[in-house]
Amino acid sequence: MAIEKSDTLHGRILEEFSSNIVDGTWPPGYLLPKETELAEQYGVSRMTMNKVLTRLASEGFVIRRKRSGTVVAQPRAESAVFAINNIGEEVAALGRRYKWSLLSSDSRAGNAQDRRLLGLNEDEAKDNSLFLQGLHFSNDEPFCLETRVINTKMVPDALGVDFEKDVPGSWLLTTMPWTKARHHVRAINVSGRDATLLELPVGAACLEVLRRTQIDAHWVTCARLLYPGEAHQLIAEFDGKIGG
Amino acid sequence: MAIEKSDTLHGRILEEFSSNIVDGTWPPGYLLPKETELAEQYGVSRMTMNKVLTRLASEGFVIRRKRSGTVVAQPRAESAVFAINNIGEEVAALGRRYKWSLLSSDSRAGNAQDRRLLGLNEDEAKDNSLFLQGLHFSNDEPFCLETRVINTKMVPDALGVDFEKDVPGSWLLTTMPWTKARHHVRAINVSGRDATLLELPVGAACLEVLRRTQIDAHWVTCARLLYPGEAHQLIAEFDGKIGG
DNA sequence: TAGTGGTCTAGACCACTCC
DNA sequence: GAGTGGTCTAGACCACTAG
Structure with a gap:
């Protein structure tokens, strides 16, 4: 089998540079030649080399400053990126049968306990709130207990949805596709x-995920997802690889 | 106060486009005009518009395909990005006093229990292994119990380090700056x-983080970090924001 | 104040893909 | 086969900043 060639010019150079950084050939603090010089060395235009260096900088591998040049960054602190997926997909990915069961649905004002559970302020969730609770099953075993409040001022359509059929998280995703979220994860008894x-x-130890979703400055929904601890784990990979 | 102008040409267009997507002006499936047309509309060169669209695509907001054009993507599944930081920094960020205390340090072969705890194969950790255990304190209270094995074939220098002074994670970070890691997080009693x-x-419920660090195909170190559950939580933000 | 990165342009050729 | 995005170039001006 022949050695696979890299696809693009800047792609090849990017790989070479990131290798140099990762394997220590270019240690933290190493000063790279200037853009124009590198472009000349590699026989490419300055724009192409700029693309490589800009990318390296945006990935955190190098620091670029005018006049002083481009240096290899101090490594980032140990860190990890977790992806919390859609629960239905998560269960399906494990090769199990997924089921959603709505336990309760109330349109009412939230009390202090609700606010504490879902991490809401006093002003929030006092009215225009739809409270839901339901269970996600994996092969007919409880997989995740979901407690959720939806701001019906932001999502009035939610009042007309049959959440016995539609899973709240999935429905909200199709309704408000691009939102921001903040997550808190901890272990509780x-x-x-x-x-x-x-x-x-x-x-029993459980993994509690609090997810607060908002659009601009307005909260849309808050969810508390409770997973049996030993049975569920977040998995994350982190590396300095560029691309993908 | 005057309204802040955006800095660059492509930056302004990027903001405009991402706003259009996030606020629903351009719903999922919306077909954007072609690159050359957009460039003309905004009075910029094709390269500049290409930069905007390429960025949008790399952030997952749009899908670009030759011939068929650029369309707004279906929203990604609900997801989250967690950053697990250096423990010392984490404690300092909470405004608390940090202390590290080494409990034990053994250069020996690992047994079955060690392997199970740290998630290693039978082949791994049979020799060339340095086993460490220690406690991270926050204001003199236990904050995290760390159990770690270091592959001294990969990091021979580790045998000469005084880990009563040097925190293993930090020391490894300075020694092997750019590594890959895989994390498993779960709740345990x-x-x-x-x-x-x-x-x-x-x-008591605890958050268990298993971190396996490697460089290329070789494992460098495996760590088990055990946090008192109620006292510690991972915090993550996720949004579709572009830039930063 | 001089050198560096930051940005932008106009034009070009190529590869892939849908019709 | 025609149209789209993917990539690259040569050259230009500007802004910031280190010395």
Whole structure:
């Protein structure tokens, strides 16, 4: 089998440079030749070399400053990127049968307990709120307990949706495609009704994900996702690889 | 206060386009005019418009295909990006006093329990392994229990380091700056020695982070980081914002 | 104040893909 | 086969900043 050639000019140079950085040939602090010089060395135009260096900078591999040039960055702190996927897809990806079951649906004002659970302010969730609770199943076993409040001022259509059929998260995604979210993840000892619903003994460790979704400055929905701890794990890969 | 002007040509167009997508002016599936047309409309060169569209595509907002043109993408599944930072920085960021305390350090072969705990294969960690355990403190309270094995074939210098002074994670970061890592996060009920060291009752929920670091195909170090559950949470923001 | 990166242009050729 | 995005060039001006 022949060695695969890289596809583009700037792609090849990008790979070479990132290799140099990752394998230590260019250690942190190393000063790269200037743009015009590199362009000449590699026989490309300045724009092409600029594309490479701009990309390296945006990925955090190098720091570029006028007059002082381009230097290899100090490595980023150990870090990780997690992707929390759609629950239905997540279950399907595990090769299991997915089911959603709505437990309750109330259009009412939120009380202090709701606000605490979902991490809302006092002003938020006082009215125009739709409270939902339901279970996600994987092969008929409880996989995730979802407690959610939807701001019906932002999403009035939600009042007309049958959430026994439509999974709230998925429906919201199709309705408000591009939103911002903030997540908090922690471990808790499950108790009370949560334990009963998840069919877990009181005190079992669970992974709690709080997700607050907003569009501009307005919150759209807040969800609390409770996963049986030992059964579920977030998996993340992190590397300095460029591209993809 | 005057309205802030955007800095660059492509920056302004990028903002405009991403706004159009996020606020629904351009819904998923919307077909954008072709590159040359857009360039003409905005009075810029094709390269500049290409920069905008290429960026939009790399951020996942649009799909570009030859002949068929550029269309607004179906929104990505709900997802989140977590950053796990250096523990010392993490504690400092909370405005607390940080301390590291090494509990044990052994250069030995790993047994089955070690491998299970750290998620290693049988072939890995059989020799050339340095086992460490220590506690990270926040204001003199246990913040994180770290159990780690270092592949001394990859990092021979590690045998000469005094890990009572140097925090393993930080030291490795300065020694092998650009590495890849895989993380597994789950909730567990703490027990035994782990509970004692973290000064927690048996059964308390903890967040367990398994981090396996490698360079190319070779593992460098595996760490198990155990955080008292209620006290620690991962925080992540995710949005479709472009730039930064 | 001189050198560096930041940005932009006008034009060109190519490759892929849909009709 | 025709039209689209993908890529590249040579040259230009500007803004910032280190010395």
